[in-house]
Amino acid sequence: MSQTLNDKLDGAVELGLLKKDIPDYVTGNLEATIDLRPYQVTALERWLYYIEDFPQRPTNPHLLFHMATGSGKTVLMAALILDLYRRGYRNFLFFVNSAQIIEKTKENFLNPASAKHLFAPTVRIDDKPVEIRAVETFDAVNMDVINIHFTTIQGLHTRMQAPKENSVTIEDFRDYKVVMISDEAHHLNAETKKTLTKGEAQDKASWESTVSEIFHQHPENMLLEFTATVDLNNEAIRAKYHDKILFDYTLRQFREDGYSKDIELRQADLPPEARMMQAMVLSQYRRKVAEAYGLHCKPVILMKSKTIKDSADNEAAFTSMVAGLTGEALDTLRTDSEGDETLSRAFGFIMDERAMRGADFARELRGDFAPEKVVNVNNPKDLENRQIELNALEDRDNEIRVIFAVDKLNEGWDVLNLFDIVRLYDTRDGKANKVGKTTMAEAQLIGRGARYFPFTAPDQADAAREKRKYDSTMEHPLRILEELHYHCSHNPKYIQDIRNALRETGMLDETTQTVQLRLKDSFKQSTLYMSEHVWVNDRIRNPREDVAGLDAYKIQATFTYPRLMTGRVTEGSAFGGGQSTMKQPSKEPVSRDFKLADFGKAIISFAMDANDFFHFSNLQAYFPKLASASEFITSDTYLGGVTVVVCGLPDDLDNLASRQKLDIAQYVLHQIESGVKHESIEYVGTREFRPQKISECFTDKTLKLRAEGETGLSWVKGETNVPGLDQIDLAAKDWYVYDDSYGTDQEKYFIKYLHDHSDRLRALYEDFHLLRNEKAVKLFDFETGQVFEPDFLLFLRRTEGGSENIMQLFIEPKGSHLTAQDKWKEDFLKQLKNEAKMHVFFQGKDYRILGLPFFNNSSPKIEEFKADFSSITSIDR
Structure with a gap:
């Protein structure tokens, strides 16, 4: 069988084609407490790629989102509704199998007072408010709002077979393009599973065939199915969805990612x-x-x-x-x-x-x-x-x-x-x-x-x-x-x-197991454990001290406005056969540059007042040096330096109406808002490091581990498959502070590497200890505030000239398949040498904090690590 749609999209991921920015008109119109989870972002990226770039996309897509129970399918539905509205869809048919779910769904979609409401209190798309309504029919609905008809599969089937006045009919789907959203969609496959006789096929209008009939009434209708339990082991159902599964997120993956109890x-x-x-x-x-x-x-x-x-x-x-x-x-x-x-x-x-x-x-x-x-x-x-x-x-x-x-x-x-x-x-x-x-x-x-x-x-x-x-x-x-x-x-x-x-x-x-990871008694009694400190930094809100204008967020000074009308009019006979005529404008459209500030302070202020993002109190959070709203409008570093290119007829451009100027200003402000939000960094990691007691951070641990490769295999019990480990009695090594190691192959290779260099370290240092960091301490990236928990901390102590020197090294073994995506962690570790600030002398001791490049037991990473490790741990560095 040929590649499935899901396989093709997986291939596009490997080519880097699916990286899409989720539009602000989606994220900004979801309820404020909803943060899209990584897998939901992935699903939306796949959707955007499919709808915009996929070369084999039909005009009326039929797609399945196969997503685990509890993974937030309704959030994804809400996001898709917002995106499809922006793409010209106004009518949505939402149907489920059970009547008891309908009222719950209406609450989620329509009631802003509900704790599980999905949308922002005011939905705005293209700077216009958009209402979300429940409707009984799509006939004569308001085409500026989101119209949703809620029903059950059974109710929909009955109405199609026995139409009633003021209810949805088959003509609704023939006359208006509709997005059909099916929740718990596995119920649509009742007939797919069965082999019907010819008579049954002719006589029985099944729910499944009813949905299919509606779907094909208009060439731009869409059918989006959502379920956690489609039976892909069934050959007929697997064939039906061969080219329809846009996103597959299993319950197993959901659990492994930590989103379930x-x-x-x-x-x-x-x-x-x-x-x-x-x-x-x-x-x-x-x-x-x-x-x-x-x-x-x-x-x-x-x-x-x-x-x-x-x-x-x-x-x-x-x-x-x-x-x-x-x-x-x-x-x-x-x-x-x-x-x-x-x-x-x-x-x-x-x-x-x-x-x-x-x-x-x-x-x-x-x-x-x-x-x-x-x-x-x-x-x-x-x-x-x-x-x-x-x-x-x-x-x-x-x-x-x-x-x-x-x-x-x-x-x-x-x-x-x-x-x-x-x-x-x-x-x-x-x-x-x-x-x-x-x-x-x-x-x-x-x-x-x-x-x-x-x-x-x-x-x-x-x-x-x-x-x-x-x-x-x-x-x-x-x-x-x-x-x-x-x-x-x-x-x-x-x-x-x-x-x-x-x-x-x-x-x-x-394959999961619960294991006890205990600190050795000898380490608990050591001076390092009882009296010394580990140095860590904090995460704070980004002060944005260097932000002095729009260019700090990579906002270009020139925008192009896309929608000024040209004045072209086409006439044609309503009954056909007549000659079409075109009323031509006197001149062809041209492009002209306008300084946004020239539209006048009143118009720009009005546009800013209509958008919460541009209220002065909010602007100050992004532009701390901004003194007033007036400065934002007039200063060349802000809106005063913005130019907008407008295409239109010369006469129209010479005489822009106030309404047109306002539309242009709102468009530019929306573009600036999107750019600022995209580039803005909310948190940063401090350069200042502070001490925490090692005995308060590192304790005995009870871990729940899933056996995957080397992970979860005991070193001490001889379960590991890493060559050479059976020659090392880890329990007897006083420098390794825990009684066992259940880590990845690269973590175990690193412990072996340290064992192989232990004699050299003993000759240079009075003592050294390797601590496995199991949620004990965390660091924060200087630039983005991202949290990072390095796998190991190596403490090296020596006395020189009557002064005690303690060096703290952060070390991260990393599999080759992860080095690219985690490169920011390696960059951060390398920054520690020059960026980390601390009390160099603390309690009469000299401390240093350093990080090493990723450890990987293969070329070329191992050579880079060896060189840095040797240089850092040498006394004459």
């Missing part, structure tokens, strides 16, 4: 009521840990039953259990859970660290899990009414803590603070080691619950809110906010089934 399977040989109580305690533990760190988090539990009757019975049992909860019952649960590390840690935190008596804890649980904070969603009608409430479970005023359900929440449920799923039945449908349909649905539900709960970690202010932060410090209390617990009965066969299902969906990686 980690899943922990908790087996308990206990009745359902006891499992519910355990989940309730763990849920409250999460809430209290969050509060202890100043975070708002109201954890939610999903109690999953097999039947609706069972769900009602389980809810009644839960309500009764909570109402009768006593301190004695909790004390008993604590005693019975002594072998349960997680539950014991929860009780220890609540009852010991927070000093809460059992009776007080029971009273708190009775209040927090009272009946009014429990909801049962098994009634479809009730579920539809509650959809908005269920979509806002993270809101501060939403008090729901427990949801009882059977299978009503398997799709379209966007929840970030679900941390516990309790399976209240003990059946399985797996056979012959194959995953059953029910078990796969359970795995998909777990994947939905594994959406990450975003928070800012107090100890990692620069870490992304939406990514896991404690894979390398699993003992940290906040790690509990990065885990989803799936509670089930002790049934080994079922556990194997659910593991298989989770592995298939990509949510479980059994």
Whole structure:
């Protein structure tokens, strides 16, 4: 089979063709708190390349975005709607499989008061406000707004077969070009999977064929599908999407990139009521840990039953259990859970660290899990009414803590603070080691619950809110906010089934392992560890002290305005057959240069007032030396030096109307805004370095590692495949401070390199120590403020002339495939020698900070590293 569309785009990536700047009319019109994630940027780059440059693009694209559950498909939809509006599309048909999702979707798209609203309060495109409306039909809609018709697949199918007045009809799609957006699009493949008889094919107008019919009504219609679960193992479906998958971002990649919770399977040989109580305690533990760190988090539990009757019975049992909860019952649960590390840690935190008596804890649980904070969603009608409430479970005023359900929440449920799923039945449908349909649905539900709960970690202010932060410090209390617990009965066969299902969906990686990385006792007792410091810098807001005009942001002084009308008019008979005539202007269009300042202060001020970016308080943030708005308008270093080229008829150019001058001024300001934002750097790293106690930064670590190549393989246990390591007893080397190494091949090659040079270093220095930097310290690039955590720190100490000298080297082993994209890190390391400022003499000691080029155990990088290492560590340097 020929290359897929996704393969072709992957090839374009290698050629560097897909690097696109996401337009400001997209990023600037999304809700202010939405920062596009790297993979969303990649998806949009692929879209822009496809729509603008792809040589085989049809006029009416049909594309699939195959994206993991929780990866922000609706954000991407909103971005595409903005881009397509700019490209001339006004009508959008949004359809899903389930009615319960519709109200939730409308909230996200239309309600600015919603916590999950996707658009800015005021959408502006080409300096004009654009309204977003829900419509019932595309007939006679306003063509200056974004018109969205929301429906289900079933409802759309019914309306096409039995049209009604004032509702969307097939003619709407024939007369107006429409963008069709299908969420959970795998439902469109119901008929693709099947082989229909000739009679069935003639008689049955399927949902899939209805969508296909609508799509082909207009040559410029588009069909954009979004799903996480298209069955590409099915030959027919794989063939259907061969040339349609624009972006493929799997759940496995989503998890590996750190955007999901980690899943922990908790087996308990206990009745359902006891499992519910355990989940309730763990849920409250999460809430209290969050509060202890100043975070708002109201954890939610999903109690999953097999039947609706069972769900009602389980809810009644839960309500009764909570109402009768006593301190004695909790004390008993604590005693019975002594072998349960997680539950014991929860009780220890609540009852010991927070000093809460059992009776007080029971009273708190009775209040927090009272009946009014429990909801049962098994009634479809009730579920539809509650959809908005269920979509806002993270809101501060939403008090729901427990949801009882059977299978009503398997799709379209966007929840970030679900941390516990309790399976209240003990059946399985797996056979012959194959995953059953029910078990796969359970795995998909777990994947939905594994959406990450975003928070800012107090100890990692620069870490992304939406990514896991404690894979390398699993003992940290906040790690509990990065885990989803799936509670089930002790049934080994079922556990194997659910593991298989989770592995298939990509949510479980059994190549991961938890390892203990401990500092050697000899190092903990050393003077370096107990008394010395590591020097690091900080990140601060860019003061922009050198910015004195537009040229600091590479803004050119000349702009070309593209849209002045020429005055050409074409006439033709409405009934055909008549001779077309052209009313020609008296002269041909010409280009003329205008000084923007010559349009007058009043017009430029009006244009600036209409754009928040050019309000003086905001301009000062980008141009600190600017004294006034008037200076920005008149000074040659700002707008006073701007020229704009306008093409038009000579008479028109001689007599530009005020409205035309304003349009031109707004266009130029928009171009300047885009340029400034593109070039602006918000943060920089300080040149001034400060000391931190080594003993406070470097501690024993619990790491969760995924085996990949050498990563995750123990040196001490002899698991590594790097040649020559088995000859080195790492545990006996006092200069290596940890008891093992689980790093990459290049990291292990570097340790071996240092071992090979240890005799020379011992002859020159009284002692030296190599520290592996596992989230212990971070540096910030001087120019951009980007965070960098070098893999190793090497401390070299010697005494000369009665003065103690300590040299601190930052070292980064790097695989060959990463050297180009991480070049900024190497440039930064090389800058340290001349740029890093510090108290040279601190506490009577002479300190130096240096960085080395990347270490790579192959030519030519190894020669460069050897030369620098030898030069830096020589006494007579």
